[in-house]
Amino acid sequence: MSSKPEWRPSASNDALRLRAQILARIRSFFDARGVIEVETPALGHATVTDPFIHSIRAGEGFLQTSPEFAMKRLVASGSGPIFQICKAFRAEESGARHNPEFTMLEWYRPGLDHHDLMDEVELLLTEVVGADAGERHSYEAVFRQHVGANPHRADAAQLAQRGRDLGLVVEARSGLSREDWLNLLMARVIEPHLGQRGPTFIFDYPVNLAALARIRPGNPPVAERFEVYFRGTELANGYHELTDAREQRERFDRDNEIRRELGYDEVVPDERLLSALEEGMPATAGVALGVDRLVMIAATARSLGDVLSFPYDRA
């Protein structure tokens, strides 16, 4: 934490200029490609069911944790390719790489799949921050390489054993699920190795980490999801989107089951999104990218506070 008086911004003027430059370059990148900029509400009636994303209530509604549902409704209504740069809000997220209010770049590309979209993310990072060429690895490949386990088959006990062998000491009285272990091993063991030069793309996730990605049948079946890691930081998360309304409803219900088990409040599913999917959303790839983290990486800063005018403790 900086020792500057609290009324002062924690970011330098250079960092603020760099942010403005990055935002301008993002807009011209999409302008040149015919992707139109949209705005959707920051305050909505519904919110995400994801058990590990905590929404901030505001009056009768919720501050949006991402513009995902509203943007999918635009795509379902025939908008074509769209992007948005907006604020997103998540309670209980605070640290060197987290701030409860952050700037998100999210875009949707009807007709593309997650591999096509990875190409576009890589191009954007090259044009906007001069990133080197990226690398691509399947989730299974990095897991086998760094953890020595098959992420599609290993159970919680086997993953816990690998964690212990790798020196991870974990305290969790309520226990860790298989999904918790996969996420923890990714964050603590694999992530520090990723994207040291150019961005690293990890794709084809275990089905229980599908989030809102479509599942490709096979042996094993995989979720058509990808994440982008750059200089050891998780920068973006994308999907070949789930467009099936019934399966979407089942995932909302499953999230609420997990919420009940964890003792969290249940979340009423976004019926307007479900109606849009029922009406029919074209096959689409979409991705969300943390703009503050991108500025942090471009500035070679160590903390988001170095590139935010006023992080939450000064807000």
Added chain:
Amino acid sequence: MAESHNSNQFRSGLKVMIDSDPCVMIDVEFVKPGKGQAFTRVKYRNLNTGRVNEKTFKSGETLEGADVVDTMMQYLYKDGEFWNFMDPNSYEQYQAGEGAMGDAAKWLKEEAECSVTLYNNAIIQVTPPMFVELKVVETEPGIRGDTAGTGGKTASLETGAVVRVPLFVNEGDVLKLDTRTAEYVGRVKE
């Protein structure tokens, strides 16, 4: 009963009980994948053993605060295997064993003021002053004219510490030393 701390209150400097030992957090990192359970990674020093370890806590875990107090005391004398200290306010005396003394033992002269950490009213850690002034009791004879301090040699000090010093330093000189790095800072004029 000490208050308990939720993982979202963890920060460096916080003193907590971990595996029934009082510990101080020295580095805290919030770990949260975009999708998935949040964790807090904590690097901490065990105040009993001085050892540094790392542990990852699932979000929502709690730790009991450690009932430890840092206070200034005066070092009195060594008595067998114990170092004796006095609280200058209450005149109450405390003893510290070798484990609690750690590196501090080699920097303390009788009557030195230093910071001690008390747990259950017993000393578990002694921190020497940042800078101390100690007399050289043994070193090779000084080389006249070498005031640039190039090169160096070792010198034994009155408390038993052995440090690197410049060649011009003589037995009987009083030196100022940085206890954090065990480095020579300068000669003190008598």
